[in-house]
Amino acid sequence: MTNQRITMTVNGVDRTIEAYPMERLLDVLREKLQLTGTKEGCGEGECGACSVLLNGELVNSCLVPVAQAANSRVITIEGLGSPANLDPVQEAFLRYGGSQCGMCTPGMIVAAKYLLNHNPHPSPEEIREGLSGNLCRCTGYMRIFEAVEMASRAQRGKSAT
Amino acid sequence: MQQRIVGTSSVRKEGAAKVCGTARYIDDMALPGMLYGATVRSSIPRGRITKIEFDLEIPWHEFTIVTAADIPGSNSIALVQNDWPCLAEKMVNHFEEPILLLAHPDCHLLPQAVSSVRIEYEPLPSIHSIAESERQHPVVWGTDNILKSYLMEKGDVDAAWAHADYIIEGEYETGAQEHLYIENNGVIADYSEDAGVTVWGSMQCPFYVHKSLMHLMALPEDKVRVIQVETGGAFGGKEDYPSMIAAHAALLARKAARPIKLVYDRAEDMAATTKRHPSRTRHRTAVAKDGTLLAAEIDLALDGGAYSTLSSTVLSRATIHAGGCYYWPSLRVRAHAFATNTPPHGAFRGFGAPQSLFAIERHMDRIAAAIGFTPEEVRRKNFLRPGLTTATGQEIPPGVDLDHLLTRALEASSYHEKKLRFEQENPRRALKKGIGIAAFLHGAGFTGSGERRMRSIASMDATPEGNLRVLVSSTEFGQGTNTILCQIAAEALGIDYDAVCMAPPDTHVVPNSGPTVASRTAMVVGKLVASAAVEIKRILIDSGYLHEPYITADFQQAASAYVKDRGSLCAEGHYQAPPNVYWDDDTYHGEAYGAYAWAVYVAEVAVDTVDYHVSVDDFVAVQEVGRVINPVLATGQVEGGIAQGIGYALYEKVVWQNGHMSNNQMTNYIIVTSQDIPPIHVYFEEVPYSYGAFGAKGLGELPIDGPAPAILNAVSHATIEDFCAIPLLPEDVMAKLVRSRFQVGEEVSA
Amino acid sequence: MRACPEHFNLVSSGSLSSVLGMLASDRGKWLPIAGGTEIMVLFSAGKLQQRNLINLWNLAELREIRVNEDTVSIGGGCTFSQIRSHPVIAAEFPLLALAAGWIGGVANQNRATIAGNLANASPAADSPPALLACEAEIELISARGTRRLPYTQCHLGYKRTVIAPDELIYAIQLPRKFSGWCTYARKVGTRNAQAISKVCIAAQAKIDFGRIQTIRIGMGSIAPIPLQLSQIEQLLAGCPIDRIPLVESRKLLDTAITPIDDIRSTKTYRRQVAGNLLEECLRTLAGTGA
Ligand code: FES
Ligand code: FES
Numbered sequence A: 001m002t003n004q005r006i007t008m009t010v011n012g013v014d015r016t017i018e019a020y021p022m023e024r025l026l027d028v029l030r031e032k033l034q035l036t037g038t039k040e041g042c043g044e045g046e047c048g049a050c051s052v053l054l055n056g057e058l059v060n061s062c063l064v065p066v067a068q069a070a071n072s073r074v075i076t077i078e079g080l081g082s083p084a085n086l087d088p089v090q091e092a093f094l095r096y097g098g099s100q101c102g103m104c105t106p107g108m109i110v111a112a113k114y115l116l117n118h119n120p121h122p123s124p125e126e127i128r129e130g131l132s133g134n135l136c137r138c139t140g141y142m143r144i145f146e147a148v149e150m151a152s153r154a155q156r157g158k159s160a161t
Numbered sequence B: 001m002q003q004r005i006v007g008t009s010s011v012r013k014e015g016a017a018k019v020c021g022t023a024r025y026i027d028d029m030a031l032p033g034m035l036y037g038a039t040v041r042s043s044i045p046r047g048r049i050t051k052i053e054f055d056l057e058i059p060w061h062e063f064t065i066v067t068a069a070d071i072p073g074s075n076s077i078a079l080v081q082n083d084w085p086c087l088a089e090k091m092v093n094h095f096e097e098p099i100l101l102l103a104h105p106d107c108h109l110l111p112q113a114v115s116s117v118r119i120e121y122e123p124l125p126s127i128h129s130i131a132e133s134e135r136q137h138p139v140v141w142g143t144d145n146i147l148k149s150y151l152m153e154k155g156d157v158d159a160a161w162a163h164a165d166y167i168i169e170g171e172y173e174t175g176a177q178e179h180l181y182i183e184n185n186g187v188i189a190d191y192s193e194d195a196g197v198t199v200w201g202s203m204q205c206p207f208y209v210h211k212s213l214m215h216l217m218a219l220p221e222d223k224v225r226v227i228q229v230e231t232g233g234a235f236g237g238k239e240d241y242p243s244m245i246a247a248h249a250a251l252l253a254r255k256a257a258r259p260i261k262l263v264y265d266r267a268e269d270m271a272a273t274t275k276r277h278p279s280r281t282r283h284r285t286a287v288a289k290d291g292t293l294l295a296a297e298i299d300l301a302l303d304g305g306a307y308s309t310l311s312s313t314v315l316s317r318a319t320i321h322a323g324g325c326y327y328w329p330s331l332r333v334r335a336h337a338f339a340t341n342t343p344p345h346g347a348f349r350g351f352g353a354p355q356s357l358f359a360i361e362r363h364m365d366r367i368a369a370a371i372g373f374t375p376e377e378v379r380r381k382n383f384l385r386p387g388l389t390t391a392t393g394q395e396i397p398p399g400v401d402l403d404h405l406l407t408r409a410l411e412a413s414s415y416h417e418k419k420l421r422f423e424q425e426n427p428r429r430a431l432k433k434g435i436g437i438a439a440f441l442h443g444a445g446f447t448g449s450g451e452r453r454m455r456s457i458a459s460m461d462a463t464p465e466g467n468l469r470v471l472v473s474s475t476e477f478g479q480g481t482n483t484i485l486c487q488i489a490a491e492a493l494g495i496d497y498d499a500v501c502m503a504p505p506d507t508h509v510v511p512n513s514g515p516t517v518a519s520r521t522a523m524v525v526g527k528l529v530a531s532a533a534v535e536i537k538r539i540l541i542d543s544g545y546l547h548e549p550y551i552t553a554d555f556q557q558a559a560s561a562y563v564k565d566r567g568s569l570c571a572e573g574h575y576q577a578p579p580n581v582y583w584d585d586d587t588y589h590g591e592a593y594g595a596y597a598w599a600v601y602v603a604e605v606a607v608d609t610v611d612y613h614v615s616v617d618d619f620v621a622v623q624e625v626g627r628v629i630n631p632v633l634a635t636g637q638v639e640g641g642i643a644q645g646i647g648y649a650l651y652e653k654v655v656w657q658n659g660h661m662s663n664n665q666m667t668n669y670i671i672v673t674s675q676d677i678p679p680i681h682v683y684f685e686e687v688p689y690s691y692g693a694f695g696a697k698g699l700g701e702l703p704i705d706g707p708a709p710a711i712l713n714a715v716s717h718a719t720i721e722d723f724c725a726i727p728l729l730p731e732d733v734m735a736k737l738v739r740s741r742f743q744v745g746e747e748v749s750a
Numbered sequence C: 001m002r003a004c005p006e007h008f009n010l011v012s013s014g015s016l017s018s019v020l021g022m023l024a025s026d027r028g029k030w031l032p033i034a035g036g037t038e039i040m041v042l043f044s045a046g047k048l049q050q051r052n053l054i055n056l057w058n059l060a061e062l063r064e065i066r067v068n069e070d071t072v073s074i075g076g077g078c079t080f081s082q083i084r085s086h087p088v089i090a091a092e093f094p095l096l097a098l099a100a101g102w103i104g105g106v107a108n109q110n111r112a113t114i115a116g117n118l119a120n121a122s123p124a125a126d127s128p129p130a131l132l133a134c135e136a137e138i139e140l141i142s143a144r145g146t147r148r149l150p151y152t153q154c155h156l157g158y159k160r161t162v163i164a165p166d167e168l169i170y171a172i173q174l175p176r177k178f179s180g181w182c183t184y185a186r187k188v189g190t191r192n193a194q195a196i197s198k199v200c201i202a203a204q205a206k207i208d209f210g211r212i213q214t215i216r217i218g219m220g221s222i223a224p225i226p227l228q229l230s231q232i233e234q235l236l237a238g239c240p241i242d243r244i245p246l247v248e249s250r251k252l253l254d255t256a257i258t259p260i261d262d263i264r265s266t267k268t269y270r271r272q273v274a275g276n277l278l279e280e281c282l283r284t285l286a287g288t289g290a
Helices: A025-032 A088-096 A105-118 A124-130 A142-160 B015-020 B107-115 B130-134 B157-163 B206-217 B241-256 B266-272 B311-321 B353-371 B375-382 B402-412 B415-428 B450-454 B481-493 B521-542 B552-566 B631-650 B707-719 B730-738 C016-025 C039-044 C080-084 C087-092 C094-102 C114-119 C128-133 C230-236 C246-256 C267-289
Strands: A004-010 A013-019 A051-054 A057-060 A073-075 B035-041 B047-054 B064-066 B098-104 B117-123 B146-154 B166-174 B186-192 B196-201 B224-228 B260-263 B279-287 B293-305 B330-339 B431-444 B457-462 B468-471 B500-502 B570-574 B595-608 B614-624 B680-685 C009-011 C031-033 C052-055 C065-067 C071-075 C137-142 C145-150 C155-157 C168-175 C182-189 C197-208 C211-220
Touching (some): A013 A025, A025 A051, A057 A105, A088 A142, A088 B015, A105 A124, A105 A142, A105 B015, A142 B631, B035 B266, B047 B098, B064 B241, B098 B117, B107 B117, B130 B279, B130 B293, B130 B330, B146 B311, B157 B293, B157 B330, B166 B353, B186 B241, B196 B241, B206 B224, B206 B241, B241 B260, B279 B353, B293 B311, B311 B330, B311 B353, B311 B431, B353 B375, B353 B431, B353 B707, B375 B402, B402 B415, B402 B431, B402 B614, B402 B680, B431 B707, B457 B552, B468 B481, B468 B552, B481 B500, B521 B552, B521 B570, B595 B707, B614 B631, B631 B680, B631 B707, B730 C267, C016 C137, C016 C168, C031 C039, C065 C087, C080 C087, C080 C114, C087 C094, C094 C182, C114 C168, C128 C182, C128 C197, C128 C211, C182 C267, C197 C267, C211 C267, C230 C246, C246 C267
Parallel strands (some): A004 A073, B035 B260, B196 B224, B293 B330, B468 B500, C009 C052, C031 C052
Antiparallel strands (some): A004 A013, A051 A073, B035 B098, B047 B117, B064 B098, B146 B330, B166 B279, B186 B196, B186 B260, B279 B293, B431 B595, B457 B570, B595 B614, C071 C168, C137 C145, C137 C168, C182 C197
């Protein structure tokens, strides 16, 4: 099998890379595009550490052959905000203790972002369900729930004013 | 004195990098010319290596191959005893024992190469449980399979049985537990004749790795450099094993003369690295009619796996915690760590205490039932109180108030109301509800004379720009080390939190403040940081660079000027044992720990009689941990520990086949998700400890101790059955319930 | 990752007809891949035998849910997120909507397709019991044409189906006849989310005048294939809801199922819980139909 040229829009920028079609999107992001914010926890779709948005849909990038992402839009954690310019969800995770070791954090924040995109004011049950594909070994999830709730509330505040 | 920073929730120092994905973990890094390493491991539990063959279809000349013969120093990982080989030479004593190392520029070619090394063995009989090891048939370690034993005695146990009104016996078992940090183990190593070996890695204890590499590589102190990088969870699981991985990567780097990245995937990490020690504890207790505990005989056994590694220290903590938070006029604990042919069990949050506390706290409920007391009454009756002594003869200091913790926990959980209601409603319901208590303690810092022997140092210095740095080998892996140490330093210096940062945890840069274990960072290392900070401030004031009162900018200017004029500004804090602290390693007598943290947890459960699943519906955690440095981080530590504890009790089962973990995938080793976790209510009582930083004691491990016994007590309450082993899976619940009351199948009648 | 991507081929041909052409010209050479939630797991673990894969993801012809007069037709490439959120499925086939929510987390539901779930033919799959209870038919397509068969005939044995190497699951057809039926479904897994089932059940019954007129029950993880419990269905047809033969039903169940011990559970547990679920199912249906 030979390398193919694959083009994707990653965090708003068109990128073209050479890759084998069965390379995992996860590896392409991390190794070819140096976007190491997306993590690998299991490599089998179980932990969600590799979560990214593919054409706006939450996916586990360890289960996406890169050929299936050709000509798609990909958003990774790096596309949400930067330390100088945090996304409200990142801000809430920071402030309310949603991140401890930080390994689940990028995936968790991408999943939370996806949840809030579809459901700006989720109930506690909806938050639990929306994040159930993202395992965290450190926090016991409580601070994460609170962070998502606070981010949602901040949005409500904004839309009210 | 009112504190400005300690006690507030300063944001996590490295938090912004973590929420943005810019924090760099080991697998996010690469060095130019780097090769990838892989490990060839044993595929039998015990035997002699008779032949190693290399399949011909692999172009072996492209690979770097390392065997035990390539080790320049001693072939062992230096821990307590040096019986743990870095690479097996003639014998293997467990599955997944490292035998040979490979490296190649293309990581994708390694898996096939690993499976193309054919190792032949002469298999030998192996043992896989405490019971088998006890029988000493065969002997697989030393002369008797016993890795370590302790005898701890207080009073006259043998005399107590004669005048006991009740004698209550019980046997309790706990299983292995996998750490399942979301980041697998990994390191990068580089080697040159001039500089020696440098290792970057995911780890808890840079100086453990440092010491181990010196022995292995036969290098002097300054030719070994170990740098911890961002570490994605550890929980004890990155205390000992990183020394092994670093050793492997260093050997490959030396042979290949290229940097080596050696990062495990999940399957390898789960199958090959350490787990929590499985245990079996037997209790025999003498109790008086009025509920007073008179004496206990406790027989404690841990499964240590194939090598001694850290088993002796885990066993020591298990021994000291065996009697729980109660006063015993007489107590005898016989403790043994047994060798088996499984990969060595190692450190895991709690370090022996969760096993012992599970047994005693389950046993207390059974004592209560046997003598007709409530679980609450029998505990209250026997709590350790100020002035009473623990099993090691340590006097409980003023301020300890378990009664109050219990009262608060019972109130917060509406314990009495729920207990009554569940008992009334259960007979009519398919979902049986129960509520259970656990009261416990956790010793902070090293056991016994450990801290005194360690002689930790922490220091602080200033950069030319006047920023203040904390220099310690205490590492951040999620618990909040960076944040709380900076808070403590800022508080002691009298400046803003943002003006303090951490020096990189690099053995060439920081002093040895000891390993990051044993809930010692806030209490012990924090205290050293505080005294280094006080010293820095004194230097600046005494030398006339700084005048009180000052603001942060003044301080930074003064520090900057001082550095410019005098070259450097730095100060050290040295460990000093609190006065009147005495410990005797031979008799196990004295002050076992500088301080204990205390807690009472209440779990509410529902047992479903259709699928026998136990769900935890609500959880209350009340603890006294000295001064809380950062409430948000502290709450997160407690909640995270409880989530792991729920897993330990109800979900997390290591399925062993002949000493091999057969469910070594995240899909098949079950930890709790966001949909399995109950609301957790965390409360702190603060009784400052004078010898900890601003009154702090240890916190990190405490919360793993309580959930399992509280939950099993609640399940036993719900089902009116005794459950004495964890993990308690639905299959185990079924085994007891089906043959008893809840048999179903009668006709529906309208 | 334990596979070498260089050794694998993945072609995206763009249209259904060209995919079918390739499947036909080299029978057995190609492994179709859609959302990858099963195949990529095997691939990463170094356990994927086939080296040639053909991409089905986002083939528009397979991604449609069509609501016809008598049936709802779900394209094989529809994801479980699509199925879960479809209003007609939620209203008329709540069992299937529920089962779609059992699958993994949101990210898995966004990628896993219904055809993949069936073609993978795991006895522990989440959607088959609901499909059995909904009298689903599957429509297979190949360069040779299409054929349609009851889903009950799809599975031949453990991980074996009637789907020929040149065929794809084109659509799942569901008859729109269940409005007013009482439903019951429950999955018993290793935990509440991201779980593989130990036993699962889906059932619906038409209950009129105090009697079960018709009942359909599907079960998973208790035999090499997902099972429709036809003998029990026959036993219960016509039964008054206040005299449901629970003991007899459990006995029939006991002979119908052949659960096994594996890494996730035991056969004893599966047998016992299957019986309990059936009993809870019948009691619930009788209760809601009363
Ligand atoms: S790494 Fe992709 S889900 Fe775990
Ligand atoms: S913060 Fe460590 S895994 Fe979630």
